[in-house]
Amino acid sequence: MAQSTGNLGDQVAQLNAARTLVLGDAAFYPQIVNGVLPIVGARAHLELRRWGAEFLAETFSSPALALVQKEQLSAVALQMLRDTLELPEKDTLVLKHIVEAAASLYPLVFRHIINHPEDTAAWENMTAIKDEILRRWDSFPFPVKVCCIKFVQRVVQVQTHGVTDPRVRSRKDPQATQPVDVDVDHFQRPEQNETSLAIVPRNHPLLSLPNLEAEASGLLDRLLSALQEDESDPLLVNATLNSLSVLVRTRQSIGNKIINAVLSFVPAKQARTPITPAVRVGVKSMERTARALMVNIMRRNNNHPLASKMQQHIDRLMQSRQEAVDDSSKKRGLPTEPTDGLDNAKRARLEAESPPLLKVPPLPSGPISYAQLFTLTEDAGLSSFDVKQLPVDLLVKIVVPLLARVEPSTMYQAVDAIRSRYQTVQKQQAAQPPPAEEEDDDDYEPEYQPMDVAAPETEQPAQSTEPADLQPDLVSLGPFVLPQPPPLSETEAADIGRGAVGRVFDMLATSTTAPAAKGKGQQNLGFSRLAGSTFDRDAWVTLLTRLATRAPAGLEGKPDTGKPTISDSIRETLYRYILEDFRGRVNVGIMWLNEEWYNDRIQMKFAASQRTEDDEEPSVNIHYDKWSLRLLDGFLPYLDSRDTKIFIRFLSEIPEVTIPVTQRIASLAKDPERVNLCVQSLMYLIMFRPPAREMCLNAVEDVYQTYEESRPAASKVLSRWRPHSTVLEQTLVTRTENQP
């Protein structure tokens, strides 16, 4: 035993000497690493394994060792690490260093594989280590878990697209002692591009871009989950937060995702009861670390789009911590005050600061006088003392020093007491209408004691100098009329109008559709229902469409004034709102166009009725034609051959199909993919919309003639609905002519 112990001690001493050698001169690393590995391998004594794992972690992270040498050494080290890990290794410290080493090796090996796709063994070992680490991540002891966070962060960093500097053509000899992953922005011209997916060739035999990217995305989610769980350990959260900065900085594609995860993380939520001092340390540290991360990001990129959100979040964090943790710490502070009598001075002072509670006698019931309102003393003699008996100059001599010496807290208490009395009286009087004047006098006269004020109330003397008139009505003020606001200019009014419209649109975004049950109830009402009677999204849409169409009708002058009107701006906004998602909002469009059409009719009718004999043709702004075409033009380009149902629904429910509309539909046939959509919609209109039948048939003929691809479908429609169409015959003729 002693023998083996001695041997072990000697071995460790020798190993330490070797380490000192390489620390002194990095050139010895290859020699030492190769010499040391067999001694500290998977089956070595625990102490040696710990030493070995730590040494490898140090070697591959050392800024003193050149990358090219690290790359050369990685092959043997990978094998040894994999063997140790898969044995399986159970010691926390060995595991910890293995994961650290793996985190350093991963970018190194990844780059190696990019340039040497033939080295499958190295990649296989690296992947095996990665898989093993990821598999055991959740079951690892705590310190290893922490290191896994860093490992995963490295993997994510390597397996997402980074920034490549086009000036770096290919891999130059990486003699640089700086690690590869130093921020690109530290250097004017990087020696080589940072290791990332961006430098993986598309046709790499081992590295499949989509797979790697997908894996990275999954790992990032897992990494960020530490911030999303309800009960996270501050250790893991801090480790995560502190590892994220470099990802946000160098990986734009995932930056916002990370920042949003950090923004939705509220450390104060983690403050579970009981709030032990350790919990407080944890919450405070998470809050400060999150803040440090956001400050770091913002400092790097001043005009980050999320900067203002981050600033807000920082402020909120500060506040929430104060509420959740510091508050309780204040409460807890008191009992920890020494109570052994040594600290009497302090305690006495504390007591002195809490003022004696002022006793506030209740007011007598019934109407009261000012004097009673302000009397806080219960001493009968004192309250019946008439201050007016004293000369004014004497009074001043007494009152001024008294005011100076009065305890502020007592003063506040007294003022508060009077205020609350006053408010109660006010409420009482508001509740019951004041009785008639004479009655008042009757009630008050006997009780009225003009000068019954002499309590240690500081404002009393001032009060008492006033004529202590009886004022039964403390608060009866005349009705208050707001002054008229200054008139708005036309542009101001338009601005405000637009603002109001904007808010209604906001309501569309926030309000939900009506609950299903309610919706059904409404449908049952049939024609007797009222539009916009519930406050769901439909109601707001109804409101908006009518606001656009009916509200300003007839107020907006002649059609040719060319000024943008409020209703047009609503229309414009509605138009954009519908186009943002025309598939989902087609019913809004239909509703709107119906309103337009209806309004146009009403306007025309009204104009006709106003028309006098000598008037010229009545001119009415017609909106329906313009906006229906505009809407159609807006979404036609995005219409897809699968949108048949939506499109047909739109065409069937708009109030009027005009020739320009049919022409728009016909234009769909230009696109061979949408020929069927075009013919089917026209056929629908022919079948179910008799007023539009003729113009649709014309459109079909037109389509038939112009676009070859439409013929099979269109000829069916034509032969059914217009069997004697000249177009059909012509083509038949030309066909027969062409066939010899």
Place this chain on the structure above:
Amino acid sequence: MAYDPRLASAGTATPDPPPPPPPPPESAMAASAEAELADRTAAASSQEQQSDSYKLKFCTVCASNQNRSMEAHLRLSTASSPFPVISFGTGTLVRLPGPSINQPNVYNFNTTSYSQMYEELLAKDERLYRNNGLLNMLERNRNLKWGPERFQDWVPGMPRVDHVSKGDKGALGSEGGVVDVIITCEERCWDAVVDDLMNKGSQLNRPVHVFNVDIKDNHEEALVGGKAILDLANRLNEAAVQERRAHNPQGWENGTGEARSSFDEKVPEILAAWQEKWPNLPALWTLAWL
């Protein structure tokens, strides 16, 4: 049965539990730990020697690497069982008080030694700098290491073997240029350290606990702070040593509950317990990466 009238006021409420025994002094705790150790198998005892000599590596940081961080550097590196320790400043320049508030003595980091500063101030106005304690401080510092170093210029993992040969205190054990614990002496410095570690991009993939112990920048407070930091260091190191023992396979069965939880996990509790003892030095902590 005798009835104690004094209990009457307590009614049916349960009497307060007896106060917990006061924590044993550290020497006693070490002794009990040793007693525990004695029970272990011979195989484990071979580890013991190793584990007991295990030391966490520390780094102390203040603004100028002169007063607070150096006092802590002194304490840690000259403790009865000395810790490996390195120290830094986070300021842009080393600033020492001068004849008036707007005439500070300013030096560069990394290139000016404490001895140079000492000689210069001695020549300038010996009486002034003797009285305000600067010369004493520099005297102390130049016996600890060569000169003030800037945190932002530190490359973690860069070997510091030469510091051993220079005789820097605390250099033994910190040759690898890495540390397990960073202790700053001011929140501003903590912010700077955490921020700088993020900027450095954590090349080593090695976790590091970053503490702040808020100490006012004067000689008296620095003395108190140094003592408190040593206390914190001892507590942390004890947990780390325990971890090395508990997690070796032979000792696995022996460690229970608390003893099994790792050093890292215990840090918030250690800091909280420490804070109760040092309520006037508000502390802060995070786990960052070197």
